[in-house]
Amino acid sequence: xxxxxxxxxxxxxxxxxxxxxxxxxxxxxxxxxxxxxxxxxxxxxxxxxxxxxxxxxxxxxxxxxxxxxxxxxxxxxxxxxxxxxxxxxxxxxxxxxxxxxxxxxxxxxxxxxxxxxxxxxxxxxxxxxxxxxxxxxxxxxxxxxxxxxxxxxxxxxxxxxxxxxxxxxxxxxxxxxxxxxxxxxxxxxxxxxxxxxxxxxxxxxxxxxxxxxxxxxxxxxxxxxxxxxxxxxxxxxxxxxxxxxxxxxxxxxxxxxxxxxxxxxxxxxxxxxxxxxxxxxxxxxxxxxxxxxxxxxxxxxxxxxxxxxxxxxxxxxxxxxxxxxxxxxxxxxxxxxxxxxxxxxxxxxxxxxxxxxxxxxxxxxxxxxxxxxxxxxxxxxxxxxxxxxxxxxxxxxxxxxxxxx
Numbered sequence: 001x002x003x004x005x006x007x008x009x010x011x012x013x014x015x016x017x018x019x020x021x022x023x024x025x026x027x028x029x030x031x032x033x034x035x036x037x038x039x040x041x042x043x044x045x046x047x048x049x050x051x052x053x054x055x056x057x058x059x060x061x062x063x064x065x066x067x068x069x070x071x072x073x074x075x076x077x078x079x080x081x082x083x084x085x086x087x088x089x090x091x092x093x094x095x096x097x098x099x100x101x102x103x104x105x106x107x108x109x110x111x112x113x114x115x116x117x118x119x120x121x122x123x124x125x126x127x128x129x130x131x132x133x134x135x136x137x138x139x140x141x142x143x144x145x146x147x148x149x150x151x152x153x154x155x156x157x158x159x160x161x162x163x164x165x166x167x168x169x170x171x172x173x174x175x176x177x178x179x180x181x182x183x184x185x186x187x188x189x190x191x192x193x194x195x196x197x198x199x200x201x202x203x204x205x206x207x208x209x210x211x212x213x214x215x216x217x218x219x220x221x222x223x224x225x226x227x228x229x230x231x232x233x234x235x236x237x238x239x240x241x242x243x244x245x246x247x248x249x250x251x252x253x254x255x256x257x258x259x260x261x262x263x264x265x266x267x268x269x270x271x272x273x274x275x276x277x278x279x280x281x282x283x284x285x286x287x288x289x290x291x292x293x294x295x296x297x298x299x300x301x302x303x304x305x306x307x308x309x310x311x312x313x314x315x316x317x318x319x320x321x322x323x324x325x326x327x328x329x330x331x332x333x334x335x336x337x338x339x340x341x342x343x344x345x346x347x348x349x350x351x352x353x354x355x356x357x358x359x360x361x362x363x364x365x366x367x368x369x370x371x372x373x374x375x376x377x378x379x380x381x382x383x384x385x386x387x388x389x390x391x392x393x394x395x396x397x398x399x400x401x402x403x404x405x
Contacts, residue, residue: 063090063091064090065087065088065089065096066087066088066089066090066359066360066404066405067085067086067087067135067404067405068085068086068087068088068095068366068402068403068404068405069083069084069085069086069110069112069119069402069403069405070083070084070085070086070368070375070396070399070401070402070403071083071107071108071109071110071121071122071355071368071399071400071401071402071403072084072107072108072396072397072398072399072400073106073108073124073370073398073400074105074106074107074398075105075106075125076398078397078398079397079398080100080396080397080398080399081100081102082100082101082102082103082104082107083100083101083104083107083110083119083121083133084097084100084101084396085097085098085099085100085101085138086098086394088359088364088366088377088404090359090361090363090364092390092391093364093377093378093379093390093391094377094390094391095375095377095394097394101133101138101140103140104121104123104131104133104140104143105123105125106123106124106125107121107122107123107131107401108122108123108124108152108400108401109121109122109124109151109152109153109154109355109400109401110122110401110403111154111155111156111403112135112156112403112405113156113160113178113182114156114158114159114160115160115182116135116405117134117135117136117182118132118133118134118135118141118178118181118182119132119133119135120132120133120154120156120163120184121133121154122151122152122153122154122165123143123151124150124151124152124168125149125150125151126149126150126169127145127149128145128146128147128148128149128150128151128165128167128169128170128174129143129144129145129146129151130143130144130146130151130154130163130165130174130176130184131143131144132178132182132183132184134181134182141181141182141183141184142183142184143184144176144184144185144186144187145187146165146167146172146174146176146187146190147167147172147174147187147190148167148169148170148171148172148174148190148192148207149167149168149169149170150167150168150169150170151165151166151167151168152166152167152168152208153165153166153168153207153208153209153210154166154210155210155211155212156178157212157216157219157234157236158212158216159216159236160178161177161178161236161239162175162176162177162178162188162234162236162239163175163176163177163178163184164210164211164212164219165210166207166208166209166210166221166222167207168206168207168208168224169206170192170205170207171192171193171204171205171206171207171223171225171226172190172191172192172193172205172207173190173191173193173207173210173219173221173230173232173241174187174189174190174191175187175188175189175190175234175239175240175241176188176239177239188238188239188240189239189240189241191221191232191241191243192205193205193207193221193223193225193226193228193230195226196226196227196228196248197226198225198226199225199226199227199251199252199253199254199273200251200252201252201273202224202225202226202254203225204225205223205225205226206223206224206225206226207221207222207223207224208222208223208224208255208256208257208272209221209222209256209257209258210222211258211260212234213231213260213264213282213284213287214260214264214282214284215264215284215285215287217233217234217284217287218231218232218233218234218244218284218287219231219232219233219234219241220232220258220287220289222255222256222257222258222269223255224254224255224256224272224273225254227248227249227250227251227252227253227254227255228246228247228248228249228255229246229247229249229255229258229269229280229289229291230243230245230246231243231244231245231246231247231287231288231289232244232287233287244286244287244288245286245287245288245289247280247288247289247290247291248291249269249271249278249291250274250294252273252274253271253273253274253276253294254271254272254273254274255269255270255271255272256270256271256272256306256307256308257269257270257307257308257309258270258280258289258309259308259309259310259311259318260282260311261311261315261333261336261337262311262313262314262315262337263315263336263337264282264284265281265282265284265336265337265338266279266280266281266282266336266337266338267279267280267282267289268280268309268311268318268320268340269291269309270297270306270307270308270309270320270321271294271306272305272306272307273305274294275297275299275303275304275305275306276294276295276296276297276306277294277295277296277297277306277309277320277340278291278292278293278294278295279292279295279337279338279339279340280292281338295340295342296342297320297322297325297329298320298322298325298327298329298342298344298345299322299324299325299327299329299345300325301322301324301325301326302324303324304322304323304324304325305322305323305324306320306321306322306323306329307320307321307322307323307353307354307355307356308320308321308354308355308356309356310356310357310358310365311333312358312362312380312382312385313358313362314362314382315333315336315337316332316333316382316385317330317331317332317333317380317385318330318331318333318340319331319356319365319385319387320356321348321353321354321355321356321367322345322348322353323352323353323354323370324352325345326347326348326350326351326352326353326369327345327346327347327348327353328345328346328348328353328356328365328367328378328387329342329344329345330342330343330344330345330346330385330386330387331343331385332385343385346378346387348367348369348376349369349376349389349392349393350367350369350371350372350374350376350393351369351370351371351372352369352370352371352372353367353368353369353370353376354368354369354370354399354400354401355367355368355399355400355401355402356368356402357401357402357403357404358380358404359404360404360405362380362382363379363380363382364377364378364379364380364390364404365377365378365380365387366378366402366404367402368396368399368400368401368402369393369399370398370399370400372393373395373396373397373398373399374393374394374395374396374399375393375394375396375399375402376389376393377389377390377391377393377394378390
């Protein structure tokens with residue numbers, strides 16, 4: 001299943017959260033084939049281009065191959081061997097393998113510094129850690145301990161001076177300084193989520209994501225175990241976090257990932273445990289988040305674990321990864337971000353889509369399918385938000401994250 005962190009002794013102490021998503025996919029021999037049409041949501045059928053039509057037109061962007069970095073799990077036999085280095089064609093979506101960066105165990109989540117020179121990887125292991133890699137020569141610049149366990153997410157503060165990371169197993173958030181070369185310094189803060197009490201079915205806090213709010217002054221940490229989104233104020237001189245607000249989901253929702261609308265006043269929350277999503281209002285002055293009523297993921301599967309939202313740069317459409325249902329839910333965004341309309345779902349052509357990412361020009365959507373071990377690529381129609389599969393998925397063992405540049 002997608003949530004829970006019960007230790008699996010049979011896998012050397014790896015969390016059940018990882019093992020269940022990974023091991024089920026090791027026996028998969030063939031990736032799921034492409035599908036021709038969306039699966040319609042109850043409210044309204046989804047639009048889809050007719051088979052055989054040309055790929056949707058998109059805004060002009062860079063021509064020629066672009067970099068693509070793939071995070072994987074390396075802990076299991078048949079898994080990845082490190083960070084997969086690839087390139088993709090912005091016009092066709094075709095992915096080409098360019099090698100593997102070894103020496104970084106279990107790099108399950110990746111982020112790039114705002115200047116584009118340094119790649120950061122979360123090591124999702126019993127002793128949590130974060131690693132910096134210089135992209136120019138693919139040199140590992142060093143690894144720092146987070147002070148927690150099961151590092152599953154990281155992000156770089158927009159100013160480029162601080163790396164934020166979330167430790168799932170220990171329910172903690174860490175801050176590391178970043179110097180001018182992209183290297184990481186010793187940790188400047190570690191915050192553990194000790195309250196409220198764990199939600200139904202949880203044994204403790206499980207920090208699953210940490211991001212900077214659109215105002216740049218606040219840091220938001222999503223904790224699946226406590227059904228809470230914590231807001232902190234970041235001291236940009238000292239690299240310390242001070243809690244300023246909390247937003248609570250309904251008990252047992254299991255919030256996993258939060259994604260902001262480009263307008264900065266609303267965000268969309270994927271609730272892993274109860275298979276719902278919610279529109280959240282955000283106050284940039286206080287950093288306070290207000291979580292709205294639960295809404296449908298469009299899933300027809302039971303169980304289903306929604307993983308992550310992405311929102312188009314123009315703010316008109318949002319996409320959600322549904323693990324279990326193995327679809328991407330399509331939403332139209334209305335009222336300057338305040339309302340989501342479920343349009344339908346699209347088969348992801350894989351098993352257990354853990355991560356979604358849009359290309360910088362917005363013309364392609366990448367889905368990392370953990371269990372089937374592949375990355376699906378879709379053309380995005382900017383007008384309708386329709387998705388069209390761009391050929392067969394690209395093989396990537398225990399794919400956990402796809403980061404196009």
